[in-house]
Amino acid sequence: MLSDAQLQAKLEALIDDNSGQSYGAVWQVIGDEKRLHVTLTLGYPAQQQQTAIEAQIRETLTDDRDLLLDLEHKVESQATQGSIEGLKGVKNIIAVASGKGGVGKSTTTVNLALAMAKEGARVGILDADIYGPSQGMMMGFADGTRPQVREDKYFMPPTAHGVQVMSMAFLTTKDTPVAWRGPMVTGALMQILTQTDWNDLDYLFIDMPPGTGDIQLTLAQKVPVAGSVIVTTPQDIALLDARRGIEMFNKVKIPVLGVVENMSTHICSNCGHHEAIFGDQGGASLAKEYNVNVLGQLPLSLAIREQSDAGQPIVVSAPESDAAGIYQSIARKLGATLAGQQDPQQGKQFVMPTIGMSDD
Structure with missing residues (x-):
């Protein structure tokens, strides 16, 4: 029988698969001759x-x-980043971004949020794609869903699968185009973010529009973001745009917590053969270049697409599937990375770039 000190030492030396580091002094052990009662308290669910x-x-x-x-x-x-005031009702904001469209960023956001909720966290999603909001459909909300309003000012976010959601889709019809210029779009983003009555969230995932434009800069200047996730495919053109996304977050002092490689391989539905039709190890090389982790690799899957379109993302519709297991692993690794984030660049104020002209 091991002594309490020996037990504690062995437990502290155990490696946390999600962080890659030893757990450390996060254990409590109470034992007698017949039973060991061990409590492990993590900084993430x-x-x-x-x-x-x-x-x-x-x-x-x-x-x-x-x-x-x-x-x-x-x-x-x-x-x-900077000295931005925190958002009421939210502990940590995580931006999910991509350099270009069509890489599965919104699908990744919804399944990642649902996976984090299954791990035990209180989670919300903000759909920041003002022009093309999709989270309403992906989360299975009926057409015409509208948030309740409190005190004629605050939106009460609708809830699906235990996740609080706010989207421009709840404020317009599916056939109404949002034909707005940049200032109106960023104003709408800040309004739905700050006037939503988020209820005690551990994590708020922001589904960003593709690119590095107005909304991304507004986010960097006015929203207290704890970290970001880059979604890409292994395709060279997608990786090129993903680099721009990482560079943007680095410039505005928002830590990149990791890369998710989507559509990593195609799995034949007839024979099960794996084929890297978009390229091989592109996400890994990108992560190595910027010294960040590959949080996970997801296959090009018909089921993932079909379930998202049907409003039943694969994490909740097929929780025992391989794809759902990958999303759960990504969620845990993301939480562990954020909890252990010690970036010396954090806390520095983002300064808008200046443009100069000369005759040279």
Whole structure:
């Protein structure tokens, strides 16, 4: 039988698969002759990993006593860029972005948010694509869904699958084009962000429009963002645009928490053959270039597309599928990366670039 000190030392040395680092002093152990009661308190939610962590503990401790594991989490608000005031009701804002359209960013956002909720977090989604909002349909809201209004000022975000959602889709009809210039678009973004009554969120995922334009700059200047996720495909042209997205976040002092490589391989529905039709290891090379993690790689999957279009994203419609498991892993790695974020560039104020002209 191991002593309490030996147990503690072994547990602290265990490697957290989500961060790649040892857990450290986040354990509490109470034991008697028959049972060990172990409490693990993480800085991010990981409820879906309970069984795996129990097996890891048993293998490491080689102790014959019965094991009871309490897996808990405490999500803290992380540092953001500049001195921007925090958003009421939200601990951490995470921007999900891509350099170009068509890489599956919105699909990634919705499944990532749902996966984080399944891990035990309180989660919201803000659809910041004012011109082409899609989160309403992906989350299965009926046409004509409108948020309730409190005090004639605050939107009460509709909820689906346990996730709070706010989108321009709730304020217009699906056939109404948003033919606005930049200032109107950014004004609308800030209004739906700050006038939504977010209810005690651990994470608010912002589904960004593609590119590096007005909305991205408004986000950097006025919204307290804790980190960002870049979604890309392995295709060279997508990686080129993804680089621009990473460079933009670096310039505005918003940490890039990792890269999600979407459509990594095509899996034949008849024979199961894997083929990298968009290229191979593009996301990994991009992540290595910028010293960030590849959070996960997702296949080009008909099921992922069909379930998202039907308003039943694969994380909730097929929770035991391989794709859902990948999204759960990405969510845990994202939470662990954010919780351990120690970027010396954080806290510096973003300064708008100046344009000069000369005769040279």
